[in-house]
Amino acid sequence: MADMAWVPTTMLDRKFVxxxxxRCTPARFSLWLTPWCLLLGLGLWAAYLCLRDGLLHTxxxxxxxxxxWIFLDLAIIAFGGGAFFSGVLLYFFKLKELNAVIRSAVLIGFLCYSGAVTVLAIDxxxxxRAWFTFxxxxxHSMLTEVTFCITLYLCVLAVEYLPVLxxxxxxxxxxxxxxxxxxxHKLIPVLAGIGAFLSFFHQGSLGGLYGVLRGRPFAFRESFGIWPTTFFLFVLSAMAVGPSFLLIMTRVAEWVTRKRLVLESVYVRLARVSGWMLTFYVLLKSIDTMVWLNSTSRRGGFLPWEYYSWEPFGVWILFVEIGLFGFVPALWLMRAGKVNTSWLIAPALLACAGVALNRYVLTVQTLSLATLPFDEFLSYTPSWQEVAVFGGVVAYGVIVYSVLxxxxxxxxxxQER
Amino acid sequence: MFPGVNGFHWSPVHIIFLSAFGLVLSVLLVTLAVAFFRTLRDVRSGRAGAIAWHCDFEDLPRQERLCRHAFEGAAPGRLCDRGFDCRDCETHPKFATIETRWPVTLPAGLEYPETRLYHRGHTWVEPQPDGTALIGLDDLGARVFGAPEVVELPAPGTKLSVNGAAWRMMRNGASVSVRSPLEGEVIAHGAPGGQWQLRVKPEAGERAFRHLLSGAEAHAWVNAETDRLMILLSSTPTGAALADGGALVADLHQALPDAPWDEVSAAMFLNC
Amino acid sequence: MSATQKTSRTPRRYGMVIDLDRCTGCGACVIACAAENNVAPGAARENDRNSISLLRVFTLNNPTAAGRRTAFLPMMCMQCEHETPCVTVCPQQAVELDVLSGIVEQMPQRCLGCRYCMTACPYHARSFNWGDPSWPAGMEATLNPAVAPRMRGVVEKCDFCQSRLHAAQDAAAVNGSLDPGIYTPACVEACPTQAITFGDWNDPEGALAKSGETFAWLEGLGTQPKVRYRSGQNWLHEMAERGGAAPAKEERHG
Known part of the structure; x- marks a missing residue:
């Protein structure tokens, strides 16, 4: 009898596949979606609580x-950078292999950005009053630049995905x-172009968000014109981890579907691009760190060791970010093609971890450290509502990606396999 | 937003900032508008069919995009890159001169008369002495789909484009759009259940038929298509298999009611 | 009153000098501030990290073992003058530096609640309304009609009792002047030891100019705070010259 109930669903389902x-049967597909829907439900409930009573639930x-929320938003927006960067590589640098992942990249970008904006709306x-910004x-505010760019870029991503739909x-x-x-589709290069323009500015402004904080010597950086160095470092790091994240997501999709979805050469191309960009980023990040510790910070009256003398934020965090999560994956990814392709997911994960750690340090460590000489070092543990809202956004991404x-x-x- | 309202004040930075974003927004809107108006233009000028076919062709599975010369052995495994339109293909005349290597016999029971020309979407074309041409479903196509419950023919006067939609037929939930083998104007409809469906006035000249298959070439193609049909039917959950070497029944649809006919018909008639 | 008088209003740079040697840490200023500005009484969930505190008093301890001393430090918004950190970051101009008064104005009705200004402020002088403010039954009658209570989800901070500035402007207007002169914020009024001097940094003859040698906290950041401090105790000067919190536990209060 249970089988009979599936017949109309199966017929309808097949009409859209x-x-x-x-594709797996609709029953199996529903089974896969069930836990994600539960997580989404929990996230919606937590979001409702926050909207009903205010942020005292956090x-x-x-x-x-x-x-x-802000830390994870920054991280997923960096990961979503793969959408604009692969567009640039495909349409302007003619890396034709990326045709195999561009649709997935645009969709992942859209999900990352729309998820981040949803969390921001609750945050x-x-x-x-969000429209007040317009x-x-x-x-003069970096956040204004971010708001304008992300809103427009979401529209661009939606239009870029429209052809696939x-x-x-x-x-x-x-x-x-x-x-x-x-x-x-004939006009897609135009969209990729304005997408790159918008991405450049909002990835950058998200970094600038911290770099301009004159009142937070841990985050404050030297400026080129109106943009602090974090502006450029964020752009570069997004370009570095975007392809890595795409590589990870494609591999995960292959594991979940138990299918080969792209040729091995695509992985190699993504890894190499990621490796080169990461090397460039980590080099500049190292220079920036030296300048900041030895010059910028001292001028504000803050000595470098003060930042790193609070457990757990010791100096190790700097070495992990730049070394273990920076140079190591950079060199590994650059050797793609010469090393085992199926292992490339490891350096890609390290690279993503490094950029996530960068966002974490800039958000959490900046706020933990006291500025006033008599003030305390503080810590904070997110509430279940904060975790659940973010879990809900991840579930939203998984559900929409699976359905599409x-x-x-x-x-x-x-289908070629 | 307006100067003086709630203390808002403009600065040169505002003007640069808002102009930059205004520009980006206008580029996005103009792009959408251009795509929209070009769509209108294409639909009005009758190019919609050709463009839709181009998109469909890109999404066809690999084995459905083989070059016509792959079947008779001149170019094994070669993929067509022109959407089955050999009229202006530069390589087609060269391949046509190569002698076929593979002997071909038509599958038992199928009839593909030499007087007709065949299209990859399982239709035949029969040029008439009066300059018109008749179009109907070929033998394999007719056996796959059987007797349609509904046939929606284009009104006389409709312009057809090669590989565009010619007519739509439905049976038991399965619905296919039959691809037009010719470019031309519909003149008349055939009798219901009759041999031919449409009488068409094709574009003038020899070129109008160059992309169609005939003779031994058509037989080689039908052979490959029969194989493909068997694979499609045997890989379905119903487990139905056609004994190799036996004759195809006249109405497969009736013989195998549980097969996923929507899928199979779409694959055979090159629908996406 | 002539037209020239209207246009030639001299800009003021209101500020404070707080004498740390006079402050007894009694907390009258904190109470007066909350009452003046309609800060709702703390709910059960609130603590010193998530309550509304426009003015806080810190306890400072002398770091050296010899001559152990304690001082109290009232801190509110420092009304930074140069590249005011909160003004430049606000995405929708809800924070502005008023050029006529030198006060950093906060507009809760335009605030989105993004809290970027809070991360930007080096003095942690800003509070966010994490929940709805509520007053026990009957206590609404004590609300100050001159100040609008803030709703949940917006940021607020000290604005040198701007309602009192407006009242001073009104009073001046009745007398045909546009200059509100030196008014008195609530904390200044409440201080029993007169530790807080309120005045105009632009006035060379004013109380601030006569307050002698003063220092500010985090001067190295270059934001030019208009709330300054004075003290005869060297250790306070030394502490103020240091940047961030010293990690040695015994040096910190708390």
Whole structure:
């Protein structure tokens, strides 16, 4: 009897699955989605609590005004940088291999950004006033730049993904949809171009967010013009981990679906690009750290050892970020093609961990450290609501990605095998 | 936003900042508008069919995109990169001169008369002395789909484009769009259940038929297509298999009611 | 009153000098500040890290073993003058430095609650309304009608009792002047030892100019705070010259 109930669902499901690829049964697919839906439900409940009663459901406080949410938002926006960077590499540097992952990259970018914006909407005290930034913009604020860029970039990503959606088996039966897809696809380099412009500025401004904090000597950096060095370091690090994150996600998708989705050469290309960018980033990051510790910080009256004398934020954190999570994966990724391709996920994970650690240090360590000489070093543990909201966003990403993987052609090379 | 309102004040930085984002927003909107108006233009000028076919062709599985010369052995495994439009293909005339290496016999029971020309979407074309051409489903296509419950033919006067949609037929939940073998104008409809479906006035000249298969070449293709059909049917969950060497029944759809006919028909008629 | 008088209003740079040697740590200023500015009484969940505290009093201990001394340090918004950290970061101009008064103004009705200004402030002088403010039944009657209570989800801070500045402006206008002169913020009024001197840094004859040698906290950051301190005790000067918190436990208060 249970089988009978699935028959109409199966029929409907098959009508949307692209022809020429195999997908698991709807029952199995629902089983996969169930835990993610539960997590999403928990996240929605926690978000509702925060919106209903205010942010007293979080463990943030007047010193820890930014917490888990901001740290993870910065990290996933860096990971989502793969969307714009692979677009640039594919359409402007003509790395044709990336055609195999560009649709997945755009979708991952969209999910990362929309997830981050959702968390931000819960993180701010008065989300209904978000439009004020467009109405009373303070053009000097890095956050204004971030808000403008991310809003526009979300639209760009949605438009970039639209063609993939329009090629769904049912949508494509409407001939003008396909024609629109075709005409839009011819203009994709324009979208990739403005996507790169917007990404450059918001990835940068997210770094600038901390670099301009004159009142936080741990975060404050030297400036080139109006932009502090963290502006450029954030752009570079996003370009470095974007391809790495794409590599990880593609591998994970291959494990979950038990299929080969792209050719091995695609992994090698992603890893090499990531490796080169990471090397460049880590070198500049090292120089920046030296300048900051020896010059910028001292001028503000702060000695470098003061930052690193509080457990657990010892000097080790600096060496882990730059060495273990920086140079090691950079050299490993650059050797892609000469080393075992299936192991490349390890340095890719290290690279992502390094950039996440960078965002963590800039958010959490900056706020932990006291500025006033008599003030205390503080710590903070996120509440379950904070964790749940973020879990809900991850679940949202997994669910949308799974559904679109099932019903659209995310990996053009999938059917060739 | 407006100077003086709630103490808002403009500075040169505001002007640079807002102009930059205004510019980006306009580029995005203009891009969308250009795509939209080009779509309108394409649909009005009748290019919609050709463009839709181009998109469909890109998404066809690899084994459905083989070059016509792959079947008779001149170019084994070669993929077509022109959407099955050999009319302007530069390599097609060269391959056509190569002698076929593989002997071909038509699968038992199938009829592919030499007087007709065949299209990769399982239709035939029969040029008439009056300059028109008749179009109908070929033998394999007819056996796969059987007797359709509904046939939606284009009104006389409709312009058809090669590989664009010619007519739509439905049976038991399965629905396919039959691809047009010719470019031309629909003149008349065939009798329901009759041999031919459409009478078309094709574009003038020899070129109009160059992309169609005939004779031994068509037989080689039908052979490959029969194999493909068997693979499609045997890989389905129903487990139905066709004995190799036996004759195909007249109505496969009726003989194997549980097969996923939506899938199979889409694959045979090059629908996406 | 002529038109020239109107346009030639001299800008003021209101500020304070707090004499640490006079401060007894009684906390009257804190109470007066909360009452003046309609800060709701602390809810059960609140602590010193998440409550609304526009003015705090820190206890400082002499780090050296010999001559152990204790001082009390009232701290509010320092009204930074140069590249005011909170003003430059606010995405929607909810924080502005008023050029006529030198006060860093906070507009809660325009605040989004992003808390970027709080991370930017080196003095941790800003508070966020983590929940809805609430007053016990009957206590609403004690609210100051001149100050709007803030809603949840917005940031607030000391603005040198701007409602009192506005009242002073109104009073001046009645007399045909645009200059509010030197008014008195609530904490200044409440201080029993007159440790807080409020005045105008632009006035060479004013009380601030006559307050002698003063110092500020975190002067190295270059934000030019307009709240300055004075003390005859050297260890306080030395502490103020240091940057961040010293990690040795015995040196810290707390």
């Amino acid at each position: 692209p022809r020429g690829v195999t 463990n943030m406080d007047n010193r820890f005004a930014f917490g888990l 701010v005290g008065q989300p209904l 109405w009373h913009p303070n053009a 329009l090629r769904n088996r049912q949508f494509r039966k409407i001939p003008s949809f396909l024609v629109f897809e075709w005409e839009l 993987y099932r019903y659209t052609r995310l990996f053009p090379q999938e």
